Each structure stands twice: as structure tokens, then as C-alpha cells.
Amino acid sequence: MADKIRIGIIGAGNIAQSAHIPAYLEQDDVELYAVYDINESRAKEVAEKFGFKHAVRSLDELVGMEELDAVSVCTWNNGHKDAVIAAANAGKHILCEKPMAMTVEETEAMAEAVRKNNVVFMMGFVNRFRIESKIIKELADAGKFGEIYYAKCGIVRRRGTPLGWFTDLSKSGGGPVIDLGVHAIDVTWYYMGKPEPESVSAVTYSKIGDYKTKGVSRWEALDTDNLVFETEDSAAALIRFKNGASMTVDVTWAINGKERSIFSEIYGTKAGASLDPFCIYGEEAGYLMNCTPVAEPENMFNNEIRHFIDCIKLGQQPIATLEDGMAVQKILNGIYDSARLGREVKL
Numbered sequence: 001m002a003d004k005i006r007i008g009i010i011g012a013g014n015i016a017q018s019a020h021i022p023a024y025l026e027q028d029d030v031e032l033y034a035v036y037d038i039n040e041s042r043a044k045e046v047a048e049k050f051g052f053k054h055a056v057r058s059l060d061e062l063v064g065m066e067e068l069d070a071v072s073v074c075t076w077n078n079g080h081k082d083a084v085i086a087a088a089n090a091g092k093h094i095l096c097e098k099p100m101a102m103t104v105e106e107t108e109a110m111a112e113a114v115r116k117n118n119v120v121f122m123m124g125f126v127n128r129f130r131i132e133s134k135i136i137k138e139l140a141d142a143g144k145f146g147e148i149y150y151a152k153c154g155i156v157r158r159r160g161t162p163l164g165w166f167t168d169l170s171k172s173g174g175g176p177v178i179d180l181g182v183h184a185i186d187v188t189w190y191y192m193g194k195p196e197p198e199s200v201s202a203v204t205y206s207k208i209g210d211y212k213t214k215g216v217s218r219w220e221a222l223d224t225d226n227l228v229f230e231t232e233d234s235a236a237a238l239i240r241f242k243n244g245a246s247m248t249v250d251v252t253w254a255i256n257g258k259e260r261s262i263f264s265e266i267y268g269t270k271a272g273a274s275l276d277p278f279c280i281y282g283e284e285a286g287y288l289m290n291c292t293p294v295a296e297p298e299n300m301f302n303n304e305i306r307h308f309i310d311c312i313k314l315g316q317q318p319i320a321t322l323e324d325g326m327a328v329q330k331i332l333n334g335i336y337d338s339a340r341l342g343r344e345v346k347l
């Protein structure tokens with residue numbers, strides 16, 4: 001391997017341009033090597049704008065480049081499976097945007113290719129790379145919360161349906177559950193020590209989900225033509241774990257109620273924690289004590305990309321693994337199954 005890790009981008013849209021590429025540019029030991037997008041002119045523009053050596057015209061061409069070490073998979077959700085399998089089979093290390101895929105079956109096919117080829121695979125579970133998450137996780141691992149038996153999490157947008165492919169079921173695989181729930185569920189499950197899921201009971205609704213409301217800002221995919229609305233716009237779920245713990249989830253793109261950016265609250269027998277507002281809820285000398293650890297804010301995407309590069313260089317397993325991506329996908333698809341069937345489902 002050369003001194004610099006040579007990176008390829010698969011899917012050069014919003015998240016690639018606003019988060020992955022800028023974070024790679026922050027690293028001294030990374031070279032932006034090649035970019036591929038189904039939109040050929042976008043690949044060329046991005047290569048020129050950010051200084052990639054090559055813009056290529058097919059996935060096979062990209063993963064077949066001998067000098068390439070690793071890729072970021074930043075396509076629509078329906079492109080993750082093929083991109084990951086092709087990259088793994090070509091021996092390239094992979095950072096895969098969330099969600100891992102659209103279905104559990106897709107994640108199994110991806111896992112087979114990753115395991116067979118022994119490449120580093122990291123899930124883009126970026127909320128694990130917030131400084132607050134690092135602190136909560138360290139405290140949890142040190143036993144400061146006691147037994148974590150309950151958690152609440154979610155992201156509540158009042159009118160925040162993203163523009164573009166997100167609402168097209170064939171490209172996204174689902175609405176706010178798969179788009180936002182993935183973040184909230186993952187980071188909370190991580191704080192809890194990744195207990196094994198047992199069952200889920202969920203409801204989904206599609207009652208508001210349009211784009212008519214004025215004066216609101218939304219995440220925008222780079223292509224916003226041809227809008228269809230085929231997904232849920234809100235959902236709630238109760239997940240039970242085999243160790244007796246449970247988690248409630250509340251995610252919406254559109255609802256007539258109070259907004260809430262990502263929240264994650266864990267409740268333990270000794271203390272609890274909240275990601276936002278960042279607070280540890282404990283007891284000291286017989287008094288209830290709220291405490292907020294002091295730490296400089298950090299850019300979570302820079303932390304994520306740095307960790308990916310370190311794992312490649314040191315041959316280490318990332319903190320957001322293939323198995324984590326698969327477990328979270330099981331929960332996401334379990335939420336949809338439960339909502340469709342109108343009952344609790346085993347996971």
C-alpha cells in the first residue's frame with residue numbers, strides 16, 4: 001500500500017460532496033483518486049472541483065483500478081448492495097453510507113462478499129463519531145449507568161421530508177424509518193452495548209408527507225425532479241431486546257407537533273444520559289445531579305473518515321461493523337414488517 005490511501009467515491013451527490021470528500025481532504029494521508037456516478041457529467045464536475053485524478057464511467061472500471069485502495073459508497077440506498085459487492089470482490093476497503101441496504105437479504109449478500117474477500121467494511125453510522133457519543137459510550141462501558149434497561153430515541157421533523165429520491169420506494173426502501181430511524185436507533189443501541197434484538201412492534205403513517213409547506217428547509221438530493229411520495233412520513237416503534245431491555249423510537253419527516261433533532265436517552269439503574277440536550281442524570285451525596293461533560297465540539301464526519309483510514313492502515317476492525325449494519329437493518333425492516341402486519345414481529 002502506498003503512503004497515501006487512494007480513495008474512490010461511488011455516487012457523487014450531496015453527502016459525498018458536503019461530507020465525505022471535505023473530510024477526506026482534511027487528511028494528510030489520503031489521495032482523492034477516482035469518482036464514479038451514474039450521472040457521467042456529475043462525476044466529471046466533481047473530479048474537477050475536488051481534484052480527483054480520474055472520473056470513470058462504470059462501477060467495474062472504478063473498482064478495477066489497481067491503485068485504488070478504498071471506496072466511499074454514497075449512492076441512493078438501492079445502489080449500496082451492488083457497489084459494496086463489486087468493491088469487496090475487487091479487494092477494496094469500504095465505507096458504506098447508511099442505511100447498509102434496503103433489505104436484510106441485501107445485507108446478507110453484501111456480508112458474504114465482504115467476508116470472502118477479507119476487506120475492511122465500515123458502516124457510516126456517523127452519530128457514533130460525535131464527541132458526546134464517545135463520552136456516553138465510555139461512561140456506559142465503565143459501568144457508570146449500571147444496567148441500561150430502557151431507552152428512547154428519534155428524530156422529529158415537522159415538515160422535513162427530503163427532496164428527491166428519498167420518497168421513491170424503489171430507490172430508498174422506505175421513509176423516515178430507514179432515513180432517520182437508522183441514525184437514532186443505531187446510536188442508542190450502541191450506547192446500550194448492542195443488546196440482541198428480540199422483537200419489534202411498530203406503526204407507520206403516511207398522512208401529510210407533501211412538499212407544499214413554505215418557509216422550511218429540507219435536505220435535498222442533487223436531483224429533485226420526478227417527485228413521487230410512496231413512503232411513510234412518520235413512525236413509532238417499541239423494540240424489545242433479549243436481555244430484557246427495550247427502546248422506543250419516534251421518527252417523522254412530517255407531523256403537526258414539536259420539532260426534535262436527533263435525541264437519544266438511555267436509562268440505567270445508576271444513572272442516565274441524553275445526547276441532546278447533552279446531560280448525564282445521576283445522584284451524588286443523596287441529591288439528584290445533572291452533569292454535562294465539557295468537551296470541544298468535533299466534526300463527526302472528519303472523525304468517521306479518520307477512523308476509516310486508521311482501520312485500513314492498521315488492519316483494525318472499525319467501531320461500526322458489518323454485523324452492526326446487518327443488525328440495525330433487521331430492526332428497520334422489522335419495523336416495516338410489524339407495521340404492515342399490524343402486530344409484533346420476532347427479529
Ligand SMILES: NC(=O)c1ccc[n+]([C@@H]2O[C@H](COP(=O)([O-])OP(=O)(O)OC[C@H]3O[C@@H](n4cnc5c(N)ncnc54)[C@H](O)[C@@H]3O)[C@@H](O)[C@H]2O)c1
Nearest residue numbers: 011012013014015037038074075076077079097098221222
Ligand atoms: N450520514 C448522513 O447523515 C446522511 C445524510 C444524507 C444522506 N445520506 C445517505 O447518503 C446516500 C446518498 O444520499 P444523497 O443525499 O447524497 O443523495 P444524492 O441524490 O444527492 O446523491 C446520490 C448520488 O448517487 C448517484 N447514484 C445513484 N445511484 C447510483 C449508482 N447505482 N451508482 C453510482 N452512482 C449512483 C446519483 O446520481 C447521485 O449523484 C444515501 O444512502 C443516504 O441515505 C447520509
